[in-house]
Each structure stands twice: as structure tokens, then as C-alpha cells.
Amino acid sequence: MTADSQASANSGQWTIRKVLEWTTAHLKKHGSATPRLDAEVLLAHARKCHRIQLYTHYDEELTEEVRASMRDLVQRRARQEPVAYLVGExxxxxxxxxxxxxxxxxxxxxxxxxxxxxxxxxxxxxxxxxxxxxxxxxxxxxxxxxxxxxxxxxxxxxxxxxxxxxxxxxxxxxxxxxxxxxxxxxxxxxxxxxxxxxxxxxxxxxxxxxxxxxxxxxxxxxxxxxxxxxxxxxxxxxxxxxxxxxxxxxxxxxxxxxxxxxxxxxxxxxxxxxxxxxxxxxxxxxxxxxxxxxxxxxxxxxxxxxx
The missing domain is CATH 3.40.50.150 (Vaccinia Virus protein VP39)
Structure with a gap:
């Protein structure tokens, strides 16, 4: 997510829910066939957790460190870099x-x-x-x-x-x-x-x-x-x-x-x-x-x- 996209979004906390929704829409626009899955895998990787934990902490605000990592991952995925290479697994x-x-x-x-x-x-x-x-x-x-x-x-x-x-x-x-x-x-x-x-x-x-x-x-x-x-x-x-x-x-x-x-x-x-x-x-x-x-x-x- 870029600085401009953050500014244009409604003000409020960047929770797991919000980041997943934004990333899914962004990756869909950039041609991903599985945008929601990509968003979940990338955020779980950035957050160093299992995907299921995203939903048990759905309204938790992300730290700036996690957001910075996620920004980089999303930008690279939008350039069609495979998710498996991004997360290394x-x-x-x-x-x-x-x-x-x-x-x-x-x-x-x-x-x-x-x-x-x-x-x-x-x-x-x-x-x-x-x-x-x-x-x-x-x-x-x-x-x-x-x-x-x-x-x-x-x-x-x-x-x-x-x-x-x-x-x-x-x-x-x-x-x-x-x-x-x-x-x-x-x-x-x-x-x-x-x-x-x-x-x-x-x-x-x-x-x-x-x-x-x-x-x-x-x-x-x-x-x-x-x-x-x-x-x-x-x-x-x-x-x-x-x-x-x-x-x-x-x-x-x-x-x-x-x-x-x-x-x-x-x-x-x-x-x-x-x-x-x-x-x-x-x-x-x-x-x-x-x-x-x-x-x-x-x-x-x-x-x-x-x-």
C-alpha cells in the first residue's frame, strides 16, 4: 500500500481486516487470479504468524514494522512476482x-x-x-x-x-x-x-x-x-x-x-x-x-x- 493510497483511504487504524480488504482489491486490479489468498499469505508472512491467526486477531492494528514489510510485499506481488518467492516457501x-x-x-x-x-x-x-x-x-x-x-x-x-x-x-x-x-x-x-x-x-x-x-x-x-x-x-x-x-x-x-x-x-x-x-x-x-x-x-x- 502506497502513501497516497493510505491518505486516500478513510482515516482510521490499519487493522488486519482493513489491510486484507485493501490488499485484495489492489492485487485484483493488478491481475492476481487469487487476490484474497495472496493477501492472506503475504500478511501472515509479514506478521510471522499462521493464516488462521489473521482471523483470530481480525481487528488488531498492525505495527509500522509489519505495515512496512507488507507494503514491500504487495508492491512486488503487484509486479507479478510469485507469492512463493516472496515468502520463500x-x-x-x-x-x-x-x-x-x-x-x-x-x-x-x-x-x-x-x-x-x-x-x-x-x-x-x-x-x-x-x-x-x-x-x-x-x-x-x-x-x-x-x-x-x-x-x-x-x-x-x-x-x-x-x-x-x-x-x-x-x-x-x-x-x-x-x-x-x-x-x-x-x-x-x-x-x-x-x-x-x-x-x-x-x-x-x-x-x-x-x-x-x-x-x-x-x-x-x-x-x-x-x-x-x-x-x-x-x-x-x-x-x-x-x-x-x-x-x-x-x-x-x-x-x-x-x-x-x-x-x-x-x-x-x-x-x-x-x-x-x-x-x-x-x-x-x-x-x-x-x-x-x-x-x-x-x-x-x-x-x-x-x-
Missing amino acids: REFFSLPFSVNADVLIPRPDSETLIVEAISCLKPTPADDTASVASRAWRIVDLCTGSGCLAITLARQLPTAQLIATDLSDKALAVARQNLERHSLADRVELRQGSLLKPLENEPLFDLIVSNPPYIPTADIETLEEDVRRHEPRLALDGGADGMDLLRPLITEGAKHLLPGGWMLLEFTSEQAPALMNYAHAQPDWSLVQVVKDLSQLPRVLKLQKRS
Whole structure:
């Protein structure tokens, strides 16, 4: 909120209620799709409290320190800076992850990878989650970014050992921070490199997961402004058709899997037919399937290596 906006507003205290109302209207005017949620998250961050506490202290006047912090956050959000970067955190699969502009912001659609991974590792339909968790699975997460996939799988599968790779050293620094945050540095090894290269001379894996860059280059400019301007292009741009990284994974991934092992790849729904055709043309896969996300859109390519 600017000095002019404060002066033009009706005189009175800047309570939590008033700041939320003003910020919601301001962010809506500047194109936010979720202005009320943005306002609540930003104010909770400025006030260093949980969102629910905003409503239990609804008529409390904000201190000048909190108002100054909120002014800066609102101005930056109005310039389309993502809320997750402003507060430095995003939740994924009910776990908190530190994020900054060096990594893609975790999204709910990617949780489909976690659900499918656990499903794939069940040896028979009769096995429950506890039996899956007791196995010493070997898993690799390619293009790990913030590390949210590897860390979530490590939490869900307490005896699994994981390797997480990324081309970006800055992204790996964020992943390392999240490993320390979740006390998993002893179970998830970080490696720098492109796609499968960091896995040379490694024993075979039970599972490969990846959320690689898959947006077609020409489509980058059509993305929402906060994504286009602020999220790392390296984590978005998948080449002319968005499949520059998906194709080599489909072609070469089976070489790094045990017989019957699985590979799960995230993609955008428009790529489903081309990816299915490409995967079916590879001799290493006994199963080729597309899995839908919570919005019922094709989201994950599910491949199983021949036994």
C-alpha cells in the first residue's frame, strides 16, 4: 500500500481486516487470479504468524514494522512476482519447501508423480503402504529443482535411498537446503549434471521420476506473467515441441532400471499422443500408460521396463 493510497483511504487504524480488504482489491486490479489468498499469505508472512491467526486477531492494528514489510510485499506481488518467492516457501504433498527464483515452484499437479510412484512400487495389489515403505528401494529424481519429489519420496518410503540430479548448481543449493530442513541429507544424494549422465556406473534403479522442462519454446511467452517473468527458463523450456528432454529419457532410461523397474515422467497434456507413440516405438518398455492428474488432464507418462 502506497502513501497516497493510505491518505486516500478513510482515516482510521490499519487493522488486519482493513489491510486484507485493501490488499485484495489492489492485487485484483493488478491481475492476481487469487487476490484474497495472496493477501492472506503475504500478511501472515509479514506478521510471522499462521493464516488462521489473521482471523483470530481480525481487528488488531498492525505495527509500522509489519505495515512496512507488507507494503514491500504487495508492491512486488503487484509486479507479478510469485507469492512463493516472496515468502520463500511452498507446500508440496503437505510438506513445506524452501524456494527462490533459482527453482521452479512446486505445483499440485506434480503430486501425481508421488502417488503413482508409491503405486508402482507395490509388488502386488494386496500389499499395503507399510510393506512398500519397508523395502530398500533405489530411486532417482532427475531435474530435481527444489528437491520436492526426492524428499517427498524419501519421507514416504523411509528405507529408500535416492539420488537427485540437476544441471543447475543454484537449484542444487536450494535442494540441499531442503534436505537439511527435512533431515534427509544422509538418504538423498545430490549430483550435478544433465539428465542421465550423473548415473553412469551406478547400480540399476527400481524407479526413475522426473519433472523435466517440457514447455515448447514458443509457448513460453503465452504463460502467465508471474511464471514467464520470474520462474527459471531453464526449468521450463523443453525445446521446439517441448520434448527435447523427454525423448532421451524415454530412449535411454530403461538402461538404468532393473528388470520390471519403472519410469514416471511429467508432461503437458497436449504432448500425450506424441509421447505415447514415441514410447511404444521403443523396445525396452513392456507397459506404456498415461496417468491423469487431479484435474483429469494427462500428466504423467508411466513406463515399465521388460522383465
